[in-house]
Amino acid sequence: MKDIIKIAWRNLWRNKRRTLITASSIFFALFFAIFMRSFQLGTYGYMIEQSIESYTGYLQIQNPDYFDDPTIDNSFNISDEMIDRVKNHENIKAVAPRVETFALASTGTNSKGVMVSGIDPVAEAEVSNPEHRVVKYRFTEEAIKQLKNDNALPPEINKKIETFKYNSYSSTAKIELDLDFENSDAEKYIPVIEKYCRFESNYLSPNDDGVLIADRLSRYLKISVGDSLILMGQGYHGVSAAGIYPVRGIIKMASPDLDNKIIYMSLPQINNFLGLNNQITSMVINLRDKDEMFETQNELKKIIGNDKYVVKNWEEISPTLKQQIQSDNVSGQVFIFILYVIVFFGIFGTVIMMVAERKREFGVMVAIGMKRKKLSMILSAEMLFLSILGVLAGIIVTIPVLLYGHYYPLELTGNMARMMEDMGFDPIMPLALFEPYFFMQILIVFIMIILACLVPVRSIQKLDAIKAIHA
Amino acid sequence: MSVIEIKNLVKIYNGSAVQVTAVNGVDLTIEEGEFTAIVGPSGSGKTTLLNMIGGLDSPTSGTIVVDNTDLSTLNKKQLVDYRLHNIGFVFQAYNLIPVLTAKENVSFIMELQGTKKDILTQRTKNILENVGLGDRLNSRPNQLSGGQQQRVAVARALASKPKFVIADEPTANLDSKSTENLLDIMEELNRKENITFIFSTHDQRVVKKARRVIVLEDGKIVKDERRK
Numbered sequence: 001m002k003d004i005i006k007i008a009w010r011n012l013w014r015n016k017r018r019t020l021i022t023a024s025s026i027f028f029a030l031f032f033a034i035f036m037r038s039f040q041l042g043t044y045g046y047m048i049e050q051s052i053e054s055y056t057g058y059l060q061i062q063n064p065d066y067f068d069d070p071t072i073d074n075s076f077n078i079s080d081e082m083i084d085r086v087k088n089h090e091n092i093k094a095v096a097p098r099v100e101t102f103a104l105a106s107t108g109t110n111s112k113g114v115m116v117s118g119i120d121p122v123a124e125a126e127v128s129n130p131e132h133r134v135v136k137y138r139f140t141e142e143a144i145k146q147l148k149n150d151n152a153l154p155p156e157i158n159k160k161i162e163t164f165k166y167n168s169y170s171s172t173a174k175i176e177l178d179l180d181f182e183n184s185d186a187e188k189y190i191p192v193i194e195k196y197c198r199f200e201s202n203y204l205s206p207n208d209d210g211v212l213i214a215d216r217l218s219r220y221l222k223i224s225v226g227d228s229l230i231l232m233g234q235g236y237h238g239v240s241a242a243g244i245y246p247v248r249g250i251i252k253m254a255s256p257d258l259d260n261k262i263i264y265m266s267l268p269q270i271n272n273f274l275g276l277n278n279q280i281t282s283m284v285i286n287l288r289d290k291d292e293m294f295e296t297q298n299e300l301k302k303i304i305g306n307d308k309y310v311v312k313n314w315e316e317i318s319p320t321l322k323q324q325i326q327s328d329n330v331s332g333q334v335f336i337f338i339l340y341v342i343v344f345f346g347i348f349g350t351v352i353m354m355v356a357e358r359k360r361e362f363g364v365m366v367a368i369g370m371k372r373k374k375l376s377m378i379l380s381a382e383m384l385f386l387s388i389l390g391v392l393a394g395i396i397v398t399i400p401v402l403l404y405g406h407y408y409p410l411e412l413t414g415n416m417a418r419m420m421e422d423m424g425f426d427p428i429m430p431l432a433l434f435e436p437y438f439f440m441q442i443l444i445v446f447i448m449i450i451l452a453c454l455v456p457v458r459s460i461q462k463l464d465a466i467k468a469i470h471a
Numbered sequence: 472m473s474v475i476e477i478k479n480l481v482k483i484y485n486g487s488a489v490q491v492t493a494v495n496g497v498d499l500t501i502e503e504g505e506f507t508a509i510v511g512p513s514g515s516g517k518t519t520l521l522n523m524i525g526g527l528d529s530p531t532s533g534t535i536v537v538d539n540t541d542l543s544t545l546n547k548k549q550l551v552d553y554r555l556h557n558i559g560f561v562f563q564a565y566n567l568i569p570v571l572t573a574k575e576n577v578s579f580i581m582e583l584q585g586t587k588k589d590i591l592t593q594r595t596k597n598i599l600e601n602v603g604l605g606d607r608l609n610s611r612p613n614q615l616s617g618g619q620q621q622r623v624a625v626a627r628a629l630a631s632k633p634k635f636v637i638a639d640e641p642t643a644n645l646d647s648k649s650t651e652n653l654l655d656i657m658e659e660l661n662r663k664e665n666i667t668f669i670f671s672t673h674d675q676r677v678v679k680k681a682r683r684v685i686v687l688e689d690g691k692i693v694k695d696e697r698r699k
Contacts, residue, residue: 003582010570364566367527369555369583369631371548466527469562 004374008381011354019386022350026390026445027397029343033336033441034398040332041432042406044325049290050426051321052314054254055128057096057284058293059300060317061086064310066281072101072236075279076309085303086285091296093288094126097280099270103233103241105263107221114217115261116231118270118280121204127286130264131203135215135250137169143197152192157185161193168199168215170252177417177427201225201249204266210248212264218250220260225249231263235274243273340444348452351383355456362460363468376457387449391442402438405431474635474667475501475524480533482519482690493519494530495690501635504665506658508672508681516690517671518639524669525558525637526550538634555583559628561638565620567612573599573623574608580630598626602656618649625657635667642674654680 012019052058066074078097087095099118104111125131139161148158160179169175175193176186202225204212211229213221223229227247235241245265253259271278287296293313300311315322355362365375409430412420417427482494494516501507509517522528524535526542535542537557545553554560567576578595586594599605602622612620621641628636638657642650658680660666670677678684686694 003579006575007568007570014570360564360566361568364560364562365568366551367525367554368560368580368627369551371551374583466522469566 004377004381008378009385011358011378011382012385018350018353019389022347022386023389023393025343025346026387027393029339030391030394030441030445031398031401033339033444034394034438035401035431036332036336037437037441038402038405038431038433039429040329041435041437042409042430044329045290045432046409046428046430048314048321048325051254052318053128053286054133055258056314056317057127058287058290058314059285059297060312061283061285061300061304061309062281062312064307067310067312067316070100070281072099072234072274072276072281075099075236075276075281077277077279078283078309082304083283086283086300089296089299089303091288091292093286094123095286096120096123096127096284097267098124098282098284099267099274099276099279100281101233101270101274103231103263105217105221106230106232107223107227108230110221112217112220113261114231114263115258116233116263116265116270116273118265118267119204120267121206121208127284130212130251133170133252133254134203134212135168135170135199135201135252137172137175137194137197138199138250139164139167139197141165146196147193150192150196153189157189166219168250168252199225199250203249204264206266207268208248208266209269210246210265211269212249212251213247214259214262215250215252216256216259217261217263218247223247229263231273233274236276236279239275241274245269340448344448344452347383347386347448348455350386351379351452351456354382355379355459359463359468360470362463363465363470366463366465367469372461372463375463376460379456379460380453383449383453387445391445394445395442402431402433406433472503473500474503474505474538475499476534476536477524478534478536480520480523480535481531482516482523482528483531492690494523497533497687497690497692499685499692499695501667501669503634503667504661505683506661506668506681507683507685508670508678509685509687510672510678511687515687517687519690520687521637521639521669521671525560526553555580555631557634559631559633559636561621561624561628561636561641563640563643565612565617565624565644567620567623567627569612572609572611573604573615573619573626576612576623577626577630580627584631594630595626598629599623601660602626603652616649618645618652621645621649621653622656625653625660629660629666633666635669638668638670640672640674641670642672642677647676650674650676 061078063074063076083095086092097120101116103114103116105114119130121131144158144161144165147153147161153161157179164178167178172186172190172194176190181189204210213223213229218224221229225247228244229247230244231242233241251264253262265273267280270276287293297311297313304311362375366372409428411417412427412429420427477497477499480494480497480499481492484491484493497520509520511517519528523530524537526545529543537553540553542550542553568579571579574595577598578591581591581594596605596608599608602625604619604622604626607615607619612623615623621644625636625641628638642653645653654677657668661668670681672678682698684694684696684698685692
């Protein structure tokens with residue numbers, strides 16, 4: 001074995017330039033594959049985190065019939081003792097009860113079908129934190145007119161603000177981004193904008209009798225804070241549900257779909273509205289370690305221990321998001337596959353060349369008594385060393401890049417950043433750390449090397465020593 | 472005592488258009504310790520005959536018996552073992568392993584045989600000293616002259632303690648001084664250690680040194696001369 005390793009290692013350096021070029025191609029393939037995959041998975045993870053944590057939650061406890069027939073009649077009562085048992089699980093970060101139903105919202109002149117979500121404002125702050133998304137600033141027509149009259153902003157900024165007419169903001173950071181402010185601009189102009197665009201909008205109190213309305217829905221219904229909203233629908237067991245509610249605040253939802261349809265009200269208020277007796281439609285759960293979701297789901301099933309409730313995960317609740325990620329994932333994998341195919345043929349060409357130019361040498365070795373199997377092992381060992389060189393270099397360079405990109409995510413700018421902000425996400429793209437994908441890429445490189453060796457090894461097994469010596 | 476017994480050996484190559492009879496009914500016995508040169512014009516069948524004796528090629532008909540073993544009864548793997556333990560090869564173009572030093576090229580064959588390390592080290596040193604390369608043990612082939620490389624090739628051929636050494640045109644790439652030197656070394660090894668050498672050659676200097684000269688023409692032995 002020692003002589004095989006010795007010959008293989010020295011053979012590797014017979015043509016230093018070729019060895020370095022081939023090892024570099026393995027290095028670059030590994031680096032780009034890991035980097036791309038890390039980008040993809042990091043972004044998916046972030047999107048899931050943002051979108052799941054902003055509303056759905058990682059897990060939900062529901063009535064078994066609610067998933068197929070999500071009506072208020074399939075609501076359920078859950079005891080405090082059961083909630084405590086769930087909360088005591090080590091991976092549970094927060095739980096919040098919810099009642100979800102649909103109703104017709106009307107402001108007199110406009111009406112629309114909406115989703116009404118009854119929440120415990122305090123518990124919900126720990127799960128989806130809607131308070132964080134309460135709108136604080138709006139570029140209303142009146143605000144824009146006042147800004148122009150004040151002349152405190154340069155005309156080009158006023159012009160830009162015009163393009164964002166009716167936009168709502170829950171923080172000044174998004175305003176700075178939309179208006180392309182530098183730090184010095186922000187210090188100068190944000191106080192002026194705050195002066196005219198500040199919007200009085202509040203979060204719900206635990207027994208609040210008002211509602212929070214989603215930003216786009218509020219614009220559709222032409223309703224603002226302090227106005228009244230009429231809700232009509234069907235309550236528990238078919239009773240009619242109707243009520244008039246003051247708007248306490250406007251909320252900007254991460255998902256455009258929810259931003260067009262959701263209205264929040266407190267649990268006591270929705271109980272009154274629907275004629276419920278403290279039932280809920282779901283208990284929303286956020287987790288500490290998202291990677292343990294499936295294990296936690298199974299453990300919660302055991303903790304609950306009866307068939308009055310079911311535990312669903314976000315993939316079951318939001319199959320569309322799952323499918324979107326899956327389809328994007330496939331396109332990324334196809335790209336990496338193409339990259340690997342190109343590199344494979346590079347490696348394959350190198351091996352073929354190595355065999356072709358040493359055919360006479362192989363012939364001599366066989367003639368003097370070296371078994372073909374041992375010769376094949378020398379060639380395979382050379383390729384193994386070559387791939388170890390490329391893979392090691394890839395790992396050494398990739399690890400710091402991944403660590404940096406994970407802890408200091410790429411910050412997007414321009415339209416891309418705006419798009420992310422509009423969807424309610426921070427405009428960043430983090431890299432995923434060392435998940436199984438990382439080791440999978442390394443494994444793929446070694447599989448490629450094995451495949452590339454198959455043809456040359458076969459040709460060695462069939463080697464005709466006389467022809468080879470006279471080649 | 473005979474080392475090789477060849478009876479009615481025939482080798483026919485079937486080309487796309489014509490059939491070529493490279494060896495045509497050769498009967499030959501090589502005795503232990505012979506220093507034999509096989510000569511003849513190009514295409515007379517010298518190399519084909521040596522390839523068949525060396526187990527690298529198989530005859531169309533006839534038998535080659537080496538030390539009571541009929542080579543035609545051996546399969547591919549057994550032939551590799553046969554070559555490893557019975558034959559030393561010296562090629563026209565030296566054909567040393569370029570990444571190994573002179574010492575490693577010689578010991579490599581013993582490693583394949585599974586020789587113990589201490590024996591292997593000592594024997595490698597002795598053989599290389601015998602061929603006059605005791606001071607070039609750690610030189611790689613590209614650091615040696617053609618003559619030196621061929622001497623390493625001879626040392627490699629002897630390393631496995633073969634029953635005989637086949638040398639196919641061993642001096643064809645060497646200048647006269649190197650040729651003289653190489654022949655002296657091989658002759659001395661033959662005389663002192665009774666090693667059997669079989670050469671194919673065009674080189675008259677080799678023919679002069681040989682104690683048996685076999686002349687081949689059109690695949691047949693036309694002359695078999697023994698000298699004192």
